[in-house]
Amino acid sequence: MALCLLLAACDQQRTPEQVQAELLRKLPVTLHDREGWARDIQAAFAAQKLDPSSANLCAVLAVVEQESTYRTDPPVPGLATIARNEINRRAEKFHVPVLMVDAALRLRAPDGRTYAERIALLRTEQELSALFEEMIQRVPMGERLLARLNPIRTGGPMQVRIDFAERHLRGYPYPMHGSVRSEVFSRRGGLYFGIKHLLDYPTDYPQLLYRFADFNAGWYASRNAAFQQAVAVASGRKLARDGDLLAPDAAMDHPGATEAALRSIADTLGMRAADIRTALGKGRSAAFADTPLYQQVYAIADGKGAGKPLPRMRVPEITLDSPKITRTLTTAWFAQRVNSRWTQCMAR
Numbered sequence: 001m002a003l004c005l006l007l008a009a010c011d012q013q014r015t016p017e018q019v020q021a022e023l024l025r026k027l028p029v030t031l032h033d034r035e036g037w038a039r040d041i042q043a044a045f046a047a048q049k050l051d052p053s054s055a056n057l058c059a060v061l062a063v064v065e066q067e068s069t070y071r072t073d074p075p076v077p078g079l080a081t082i083a084r085n086e087i088n089r090r091a092e093k094f095h096v097p098v099l100m101v102d103a104a105l106r107l108r109a110p111d112g113r114t115y116a117e118r119i120a121l122l123r124t125e126q127e128l129s130a131l132f133e134e135m136i137q138r139v140p141m142g143e144r145l146l147a148r149l150n151p152i153r154t155g156g157p158m159q160v161r162i163d164f165a166e167r168h169l170r171g172y173p174y175p176m177h178g179s180v181r182s183e184v185f186s187r188r189g190g191l192y193f194g195i196k197h198l199l200d201y202p203t204d205y206p207q208l209l210y211r212f213a214d215f216n217a218g219w220y221a222s223r224n225a226a227f228q229q230a231v232a233v234a235s236g237r238k239l240a241r242d243g244d245l246l247a248p249d250a251a252m253d254h255p256g257a258t259e260a261a262l263r264s265i266a267d268t269l270g271m272r273a274a275d276i277r278t279a280l281g282k283g284r285s286a287a288f289a290d291t292p293l294y295q296q297v298y299a300i301a302d303g304k305g306a307g308k309p310l311p312r313m314r315v316p317e318i319t320l321d322s323p324k325i326t327r328t329l330t331t332a333w334f335a336q337r338v339n340s341r342w343t344q345c346m347a348r
Helices: 002-012 016-026 034-047 054-068 079-093 098-106 115-120 125-138 142-146 162-167 180-184 187-199 208-217 221-235 257-263 273-280 286-290 292-304 331-347
Strands: none
Touching (some): 016 054, 079 098, 125 142, 221 292, 257 273, 273 292, 286 292
C-alpha cells in the first residue's frame, strides 16, 4: 500500500506536459489525432480533479480499447434489425401500440424516404440516435409516442450510459451546443462521462478489476455482490450475486430477493423493514458501507464463516443483456478482458 501511495504521489507532481507525453506513448501509434485524444483525456481528469497516475490513465485506455477500439462512433453489424427489434421491445414495455410505431416509421422524412427506409441504411448508433431524435420532433405526437423508445442507451468511445451523463452534468467543462445525448457521442463528452463513471467515486478496492466490473454493472456493484454473499450466509438463503440490492420499484409488501432475505433475519439484526429498505437505498453510494445494516450483516456472516472474514468485494455474476451481443458474455468476462488490456498498457 505504501508503494501505491508513493507512486500516486509521484504521479500527482508531474506536469501536464509529462502526462501528455505518457499518453502519447501509450496511445496506439496508428491512431488518428493522438494529440486530440490525449488532450480530451487530460481535460476530463483535470475537470474532475482525478489523479492522472499511470494506473488510472491505463484504466481509461483499456476501457476505450475494449468498448470501441478508439472509435468515437463504431459501426454495429446488423444495426437495422437490432434497432427495429429493440424499438418494438421498448414499445411493448411502455405500452405504446406497435401499430402506431409502424405508422410513424412509414412517414416520409424531409429527404423523401420513409423513416423505416432510413433506419435500414444506418451503420452506427449515433446515426440511429440522431434519426430517432429527428422523428421525435417531426412525427405527429412524436414526443408522446417516441420519447422513451430511442433504442440507443449508450454511446461514445467508452460506451457510457446516456442517462448516467444526464445525472452527472454538473461540472461538465465544455459549452453545450446540443443535447446531453449528442455530447456523449462526441469524443470529448464520451471520454468525460466515461472517465467519471470509471474513476470519479471513492472505493477501497485493492485491484482495478473491481472498478472494471463496476463500469459494466454500476457503481459499487462489486461491493454489493460481496454483501449479497454475506446476506446469503447470514440468512441461509440462496441469492444472486448481481450487485442489485434493491429491486426497481419494489413495493414494501413485495420486496426483492436480497431485501426479503434480510427481513427474514430482521430480529437478529435488530432492524425494522423500513430501516432495511432505507439502508438498501444507499446501495449505489459509498455511504452504504457505513450503515448499521452493512456492519451487522457482516458481523453475523463472519461469525458463521470458517474463522476468517468474508471478502468485501467480488465480481458480480451477471450475464450481459444487450441486443448487440450475439453470444453469452458476463460481467466477469468484461472485467477480465479490460484488466488484461490494462496490464498490457502498464507494460508499454
